[in-house]
Amino acid sequence: MKISVAGTGYVGLVTAVCLAEKGNDVTCLDIDEDKISLLQKGISPIFEPGLEELMKKNKDNITYTNDYLKAYNDAQVIIIGVGTPEKKDGSANLKYVYEVARQIAQTVEHDCVVIVKSTVPVGTNDKVEQIIRENKKNNIFIEVVSNPEFLSQGTAVKDTLHATRIVLGVESKNAESTLREMYNNFNIPIVVTDRRSAEMIKYAANDFLALKISYINEMANLCEIVGANIDDVAKGMGMDPRIGDRFLNAGIGYGGSCFPKDTKALHWLASFNDYELKTVKAAIEVNENQKIKLIKKSRKYFDSFNGLNIAVLGLTFKPGTDDLRDAPSLVNIPLLIEDGAHVKAWDPVGADNFRKLFPDEIHYCESIEETLVNADICFIFTEWTEIKNFPLNKFKKLMRNPLILDGRNCYPLTEAEEAGLIYESIGRKKVN
Ligand code: UDX
Numbered sequence: 001m002k003i004s005v006a007g008t009g010y011v012g013l014v015t016a017v018c019l020a021e022k023g024n025d026v027t028c029l030d031i032d033e034d035k036i037s038l039l040q041k042g043i044s045p046i047f048e049p050g051l052e053e054l055m056k057k058n059k060d061n062i063t064y065t066n067d068y069l070k071a072y073n074d075a076q077v078i079i080i081g082v083g084t085p086e087k088k089d090g091s092a093n094l095k096y097v098y099e100v101a102r103q104i105a106q107t108v109e110h111d112c113v114v115i116v117k118s119t120v121p122v123g124t125n126d127k128v129e130q131i132i133r134e135n136k137k138n139n140i141f142i143e144v145v146s147n148p149e150f151l152s153q154g155t156a157v158k159d160t161l162h163a164t165r166i167v168l169g170v171e172s173k174n175a176e177s178t179l180r181e182m183y184n185n186f187n188i189p190i191v192v193t194d195r196r197s198a199e200m201i202k203y204a205a206n207d208f209l210a211l212k213i214s215y216i217n218e219m220a221n222l223c224e225i226v227g228a229n230i231d232d233v234a235k236g237m238g239m240d241p242r243i244g245d246r247f248l249n250a251g252i253g254y255g256g257s258c259f260p261k262d263t264k265a266l267h268w269l270a271s272f273n274d275y276e277l278k279t280v281k282a283a284i285e286v287n288e289n290q291k292i293k294l295i296k297k298s299r300k301y302f303d304s305f306n307g308l309n310i311a312v313l314g315l316t317f318k319p320g321t322d323d324l325r326d327a328p329s330l331v332n333i334p335l336l337i338e339d340g341a342h343v344k345a346w347d348p349v350g351a352d353n354f355r356k357l358f359p360d361e362i363h364y365c366e367s368i369e370e371t372l373v374n375a376d377i378c379f380i381f382t383e384w385t386e387i388k389n390f391p392l393n394k395f396k397k398l399m400r401n402p403l404i405l406d407g408r409n410c411y412p413l414t415e416a417e418e419a420g421l422i423y424e425s426i427g428r429k430k431v432n
Pocket of ligand 1: 149150151152153154206209213246247248249250251252253254255256257258259317318
């Protein structure tokens, strides 16, 4: 099939490459010239395991261009995968989606199907269809389908090629059969519904996962107060298949490009329709507080960070990505700096992006050891494998004061204690 994909971010690029892998002829379009020239050289502008290998393997099936006339000219399917960033009021900014819809209408001269893959509020697909209808050149038939993605950063290729489900929000049998043909080789269960329900499935799924995280974080906070251990509580809960054992890791809250944005966008949409989405609102509030949980814990040991040497391990919102969007490090590090701390930081892939935001205020280290030398406190914000595998006895050897504030529960409590550390994690305080 001839497919064009507008937007080469996580959603657009990964979708495009996976569709090429399945034998389709794919054109990737982006307005960003730098991104396109990188892609033309075979370099991915995003850090995503396995992606560059697949780009290379399928290079004869993928074209990268800035020219939308060329991209839309003879495509049977056009996928919209552009960003829907958060606006100041929490709602999703749809201007990029609508701009692409307008360009498609003004360019295409043949019948085709337009897929909205970007995460968009309920009703957006209707608006996209309306824009296309009002702007299209001649009497051609363009159908709009909602087909949200569920990929996670760091496992995006696997999540796309082996997705748990494909959701199709269609308004006609013709659109459904085009999409079924496109996904024919994927061998993944397909849920067919109307467009609004498909749009809703994406938000409902993401917000439920965010809620699950905030729930386990609140349980962790209560465990600390009453002297229970969240590891065991989560294990005991997760063995019930109705609950499931995933997304029950307590920590310093969720970040990333989806959960923070999608919880706020759904809450905004509900409020706009005079409905208060109480559970999602609570998930957002809990997460905001959770992000500064370690700073609050540190107050037990130090009134101020002024003049202290602080080691930070992990900057990204989760391991396996260089993405910093809504990462807890972005909330915590400015608080430490403002208070006069000397901050040294290490992250295996996120440091360069962090340096763009904080070029001079932080000393970036090449190794965990270098970061820990002479530190008074070590904050752990991301559970990178290198951090989890780091020998605990080295903390005591290298630091001036072995206080570890672990926001991702990287180490077993007993081992941390045996290594002589002052170790604070999330939800695992022992009864004294
Ligand atoms: C998420 C969804 O998982 C994905 O389906 C959707 O398409 C996009 O949003 P992503 O943002 O890439 O994917 O990361 P994810 O692995 O879901 O983690 C999001 C955040 O939640 C991270 O900050 C992570 O540290 C946190 N998290 C996750 C927890 O704090 N505890 C958990 O148990 C799981």
